[in-house]
Amino acid sequence: MATFKKLPSGKWQAQIARNGIRRSSSFSTKREAQDWAAREEYLALNSEQPKSAATLKDAFDRYAHEESPKRRGVRWERIRLQKLSRDEIAQKRLSELQPSDFAKWRDSRLSEVSPGTVRREMELMSSVLNTAKREWGFIEQSPMHGVRKPLPPPPRDRRVAEGEIEALIEAAGTDLTKATARAVHAFRFAIETAMRAGEVVGLTGDTVDCAIRVATLPETKNGTSRQVPLSRAALDLLNALPETDGPLFGLTSQQVDALFRKARDKAKIKDLKFHDSRHEAITRLSKKLDVLSLARTVGHKDIKMLMIYYNETAEELAQRLD
Numbered sequence: 016m017a018t019f020k021k022l023p024s025g026k027w028q029a030q031i032a033r034n035g036i037r038r039s040s041s042f043s044t045k046r047e048a049q050d051w052a053a054r055e056e057y058l059a060l061n062s063e064q065p066k067s068a069a070t071l072k073d074a075f076d077r078y079a080h081e082e083s084p085k086r087r088g089v090r091w092e093r094i095r096l097q098k099l100s101r102d103e104i105a106q107k108r109l110s111e112l113q114p115s116d117f118a119k120w121r122d123s124r125l126s127e128v129s130p131g132t133v134r135r136e137m138e139l140m141s142s143v144l145n146t147a148k149r150e151w152g153f154i155e156q157s158p159m160h161g162v163r164k165p166l167p168p169p170p171r172d173r174r175v176a177e178g179e180i181e182a183l184i185e186a187a188g189t190d191l192t193k194a195t196a197r198a199v200h201a202f203r204f205a206i207e208t209a210m211r212a213g214e215v216v217g218l219t220g221d222t223v224d225c226a227i228r229v230a231t232l233p234e235t236k237n238g239t240s241r242q243v244p245l246s247r248a249a250l251d252l253l254n255a256l257p258e259t260d261g262p263l264f265g266l267t268s269q270q271v272d273a274l275f276r277k278a279r280d281k282a283k284i285k286d287l288k289f290h291d292s293r294h295e296a297i298t299r300l301s302k303k304l305d306v307l308s309l310a311r312t313v314g315h316k317d318i319k320m321l322m323i324y325y326n327e328t329a330e331e332l333a334q335r336l337d
């Protein structure tokens with residue numbers, strides 16, 4: 016089992032003892048020590064396992080320990096891998112798996128969840144099998160090669176009506192000391208900036224410079240930092256928040272999502288998600304910024320991605336022609 020000890024130097028020492036193997040190492044943070052220990056324990060338990068005997072579950076477990084920590088969504092990826100590990104297909108040896116096994120799994124899964132979910136799960140399994148092939152040498156070719164994935168769902172084109180914003184404010188209230196009111200306030204801020212929910216709730220006094228009207232996002236969904244220009248309306252929304260030493264909105268991503276849905280349902284608004292604010296924001300910003308400036312503002316490296324979120328109506332375009 017693994018043990019952890021904080022050293023006088025401030026570093027964390029991790030020690031493992033498994034199958035007669037003892038190892039130790041020191042790290043700057045306890046989280047790094049825990050990740051190392053989990054990986055080393057897995058290797059100690061499975062190092063003698065013949066490649067031909069490795070199951071798909073073994074590949075899922077190793078991927079979760081070695082590859083998932085390299086990604087920002089490590090927690091959710093590990094949860095998905097754990098769920099997939101309980102499936103019947105995961106008990107099969109990698110050397111025995113055939114494309115027909117995954118086609119059968121796909122068809123069965125489609126009767127349970129949406130095509131989008133199945134597609135994401137298949138993409139994750141494909142990544143695991145490609146790593147098993149290229150990095151670990153478990154297989155010579157991925158048994159998923161050539162297996163059709165469900166077609167991606169059409170992109171959402173939900174816009175936010177002005178009356179819906181007023182209804183949300185009425186449902187949540189205007190007292191920003193209340194979490195539900197701040198969740199709707201965050202939605203309004205997202206419409207002004209095209210920032211994602213996780214980026215909005217991560218803002219602090221240190222990452223917002225009101226003098227030059229710029230919010231700095233140290234790490235975004237694509238793994239890079241980004242600076243977001245702030246409109247005067249966006250600054251007004253920030254200045255209305257209660258003072259705090261922590262995150263400006265005082266909410267986590269999970270809280271803002273749940274509280275927004277609570278306000279939406281109370282307002283009796285149908286089919287509106289927090290992320291629809293990004294569609295609305297990009298469509299509005301497209302009237303003010305050129306394509307390259309818009310892509311830089313919202314963090315799209317591929318300009319084609321803008322078309323997924325740009326949802327200006329033909330009626331609006333007609334009015335701009337006059």
